[in-house]
Amino acid sequence: MKLLHLHRSDNVAVLAADGRAGDRVALASGGDIVLPCDLVMGHKIAIRAIPAGADVLKYGCPIGYAATDIAVGDHVHLHNLTSRYTVIEDMEAAGQ
Template sequence: MTALRLDPGDNVACLLRAHRAGERPASRDGPLPALSGDVPLGHKVAIRDIAAGAPVIKYGVSIGHATRDIAPGDHVHLHNLAGAEL
Protein backbone atom coordinates (compact mmCIF):
# COMPACT_ATOMS: atom_id res chain seq x y z
CA MET A 1 0.00 0.00 0.00
CA THR A 2 1.49 3.32 -1.08
CA ALA A 3 -1.52 5.64 -0.69
CA LEU A 4 -4.09 6.22 2.02
CA ARG A 5 -7.81 6.71 1.41
CA LEU A 6 -9.86 6.30 4.58
CA ASP A 7 -13.40 7.16 3.54
CA PRO A 8 -15.33 5.90 0.49
CA GLY A 9 -16.45 9.50 -0.16
CA ASP A 10 -12.86 10.78 -0.50
CA ASN A 11 -11.95 12.17 -3.90
CA VAL A 12 -8.23 12.36 -3.04
CA ALA A 13 -5.70 9.96 -1.52
CA CYS A 14 -2.58 10.83 0.46
CA LEU A 15 0.69 9.32 -0.77
CA LEU A 16 2.75 7.29 1.70
CA ARG A 17 5.86 7.68 -0.46
CA ALA A 18 6.96 9.86 -3.36
CA HIS A 19 5.77 8.68 -6.79
CA ARG A 20 6.85 9.45 -10.34
CA ALA A 21 4.65 10.37 -13.27
CA GLY A 22 2.93 7.32 -14.73
CA GLU A 23 3.06 5.27 -11.53
CA ARG A 24 -0.18 3.93 -10.06
CA PRO A 25 -0.21 4.25 -6.26
CA ALA A 26 -1.92 1.37 -4.46
CA SER A 27 -4.53 1.82 -1.73
CA ARG A 28 -6.21 -0.86 0.34
CA ASP A 29 -8.97 -0.80 -2.29
CA GLY A 30 -6.55 -1.47 -5.16
CA PRO A 31 -4.58 0.60 -7.66
CA LEU A 32 -5.36 4.28 -8.12
CA PRO A 33 -5.20 6.25 -11.40
CA ALA A 34 -1.79 6.72 -13.04
CA LEU A 35 -0.17 9.96 -11.93
CA SER A 36 0.07 12.81 -14.43
CA GLY A 37 3.28 14.12 -12.81
CA ASP A 38 5.73 13.49 -9.99
CA VAL A 39 4.11 13.81 -6.53
CA PRO A 40 6.05 14.10 -3.23
CA LEU A 41 5.54 12.02 -0.11
CA GLY A 42 2.49 13.11 1.92
CA HIS A 43 0.85 15.04 -0.90
CA LYS A 44 -2.62 14.40 -2.28
CA VAL A 45 -3.68 13.00 -5.64
CA ALA A 46 -7.12 13.05 -7.21
CA ILE A 47 -8.73 9.63 -7.51
CA ARG A 48 -11.66 10.85 -9.63
CA ASP A 49 -12.65 14.00 -11.50
CA ILE A 50 -13.07 17.08 -9.29
CA ALA A 51 -14.80 20.00 -11.01
CA ALA A 52 -13.73 23.59 -10.41
CA GLY A 53 -15.54 24.83 -7.30
CA ALA A 54 -16.30 21.33 -6.00
CA PRO A 55 -15.19 20.28 -2.51
CA VAL A 56 -11.97 18.32 -2.10
CA ILE A 57 -12.70 15.50 0.35
CA LYS A 58 -9.91 13.88 2.42
CA TYR A 59 -10.61 11.45 5.29
CA GLY A 60 -14.34 12.13 4.87
CA VAL A 61 -14.01 15.89 5.42
CA SER A 62 -13.94 18.83 3.01
CA ILE A 63 -10.49 20.43 3.12
CA GLY A 64 -11.33 23.16 0.61
CA HIS A 65 -12.45 23.45 -2.99
CA ALA A 66 -10.88 22.95 -6.40
CA THR A 67 -9.86 26.22 -8.05
CA ARG A 68 -9.88 24.52 -11.46
CA ASP A 69 -10.89 21.17 -12.92
CA ILE A 70 -8.72 18.36 -11.53
CA ALA A 71 -8.39 15.04 -13.37
CA PRO A 72 -7.80 11.62 -11.81
CA GLY A 73 -4.07 11.19 -11.16
CA ASP A 74 -3.40 14.94 -10.81
CA HIS A 75 -1.43 16.34 -7.88
CA VAL A 76 -3.79 18.26 -5.55
CA HIS A 77 -2.03 21.10 -3.73
CA LEU A 78 -1.89 24.91 -3.49
CA HIS A 79 -1.91 25.36 -7.29
CA ASN A 80 -5.43 23.90 -7.63
CA LEU A 81 -6.91 23.89 -4.10
CA ALA A 82 -8.18 26.74 -1.92
CA GLY A 83 -8.72 26.11 1.80
CA ALA A 84 -12.08 26.11 3.49
CA GLU A 85 -13.13 29.35 5.12
CA LEU A 86 -13.51 29.15 8.88
Protein backbone atom coordinates in the same frame (compact mmCIF):
# COMPACT_ATOMS: atom_id res chain seq x y z
CA MET B 1 3.39 2.18 -4.24
CA LYS B 2 0.28 2.70 -2.19
CA LEU B 3 -2.34 5.37 -1.77
CA LEU B 4 -4.04 5.92 1.55
CA HIS B 5 -7.76 6.41 0.99
CA LEU B 6 -8.70 7.76 4.41
CA HIS B 7 -12.52 7.81 4.19
CA ARG B 8 -14.98 6.22 1.77
CA SER B 9 -16.36 9.63 0.73
CA ASP B 10 -12.93 11.15 -0.02
CA ASN B 11 -12.22 12.17 -3.61
CA VAL B 12 -8.47 12.33 -2.91
CA ALA B 13 -5.99 9.80 -1.57
CA VAL B 14 -2.59 10.38 -0.02
CA LEU B 15 0.70 8.97 -1.30
CA ALA B 16 2.17 6.54 1.25
CA ALA B 17 5.65 6.84 -0.32
CA ASP B 18 7.52 9.12 -2.71
CA GLY B 19 6.56 8.62 -6.35
CA ARG B 20 8.06 9.46 -9.72
CA ALA B 21 6.31 10.77 -12.80
CA GLY B 22 4.90 7.80 -14.71
CA ASP B 23 4.65 5.46 -11.68
CA ARG B 24 1.41 3.46 -11.61
CA VAL B 25 -0.58 3.38 -8.40
CA ALA B 26 -3.36 0.81 -7.97
CA LEU B 27 -6.76 1.95 -6.72
CA ALA B 28 -8.69 -0.26 -4.31
CA SER B 29 -11.80 0.42 -6.40
CA GLY B 30 -10.06 -1.02 -9.46
CA GLY B 31 -7.85 0.42 -12.12
CA ASP B 32 -4.79 2.49 -11.54
CA ILE B 33 -3.49 6.04 -11.70
CA VAL B 34 -0.31 7.22 -13.43
CA LEU B 35 1.45 9.91 -11.42
CA PRO B 36 1.63 13.15 -13.42
CA CYS B 37 4.86 14.35 -11.78
CA ASP B 38 7.38 13.51 -9.07
CA LEU B 39 5.64 13.73 -5.69
CA VAL B 40 6.71 13.16 -2.12
CA MET B 41 4.91 11.10 0.45
CA GLY B 42 1.85 12.85 1.91
CA HIS B 43 0.76 14.65 -1.25
CA LYS B 44 -2.79 14.20 -2.52
CA ILE B 45 -3.96 12.65 -5.80
CA ALA B 46 -7.52 12.90 -7.14
CA ILE B 47 -9.14 9.45 -7.22
CA ARG B 48 -12.32 10.82 -8.82
CA ALA B 49 -12.86 13.78 -11.12
CA ILE B 50 -13.54 16.94 -9.10
CA PRO B 51 -15.27 19.77 -10.99
CA ALA B 52 -14.29 23.39 -10.35
CA GLY B 53 -16.08 24.69 -7.26
CA ALA B 54 -16.73 21.23 -5.80
CA ASP B 55 -15.53 20.23 -2.35
CA VAL B 56 -12.21 18.41 -2.07
CA LEU B 57 -12.81 15.73 0.57
CA LYS B 58 -10.13 14.29 2.86
CA TYR B 59 -10.86 12.53 6.18
CA GLY B 60 -14.52 12.59 5.08
CA CYS B 61 -14.58 16.39 5.37
CA PRO B 62 -14.08 19.25 2.92
CA ILE B 63 -10.57 20.68 3.10
CA GLY B 64 -11.35 23.28 0.45
CA TYR B 65 -12.74 23.44 -3.06
CA ALA B 66 -11.40 22.81 -6.51
CA ALA B 67 -10.17 26.07 -8.03
CA THR B 68 -10.19 24.37 -11.47
CA ASP B 69 -11.46 21.10 -12.86
CA ILE B 70 -9.31 18.31 -11.39
CA ALA B 71 -9.02 15.07 -13.38
CA VAL B 72 -8.52 11.60 -11.93
CA GLY B 73 -4.82 11.22 -11.17
CA ASP B 74 -4.07 14.93 -10.90
CA HIS B 75 -1.90 16.19 -8.07
CA VAL B 76 -4.16 18.14 -5.68
CA HIS B 77 -2.29 21.01 -4.04
CA LEU B 78 -2.13 24.81 -3.89
CA HIS B 79 -2.30 25.24 -7.68
CA ASN B 80 -5.83 23.75 -7.89
CA LEU B 81 -7.18 23.74 -4.31
CA THR B 82 -8.56 26.75 -2.45
CA SER B 83 -9.09 26.62 1.30
CA ARG B 84 -12.36 27.92 2.68
CA TYR B 85 -10.88 28.18 6.14
CA THR B 86 -7.38 29.66 6.22
CA VAL B 87 -4.91 31.51 4.07
CA ILE B 88 -2.30 28.99 2.91
CA GLU B 89 1.29 30.11 2.70
CA ASP B 90 3.29 28.26 0.07
CA MET B 91 6.62 27.79 1.84
CA GLU B 92 7.92 25.60 -1.00
CA ALA B 93 7.45 28.44 -3.52
CA ALA B 94 9.12 30.88 -1.13
CA GLY B 95 12.20 28.66 -1.10
CA GLN B 96 12.01 27.89 2.60
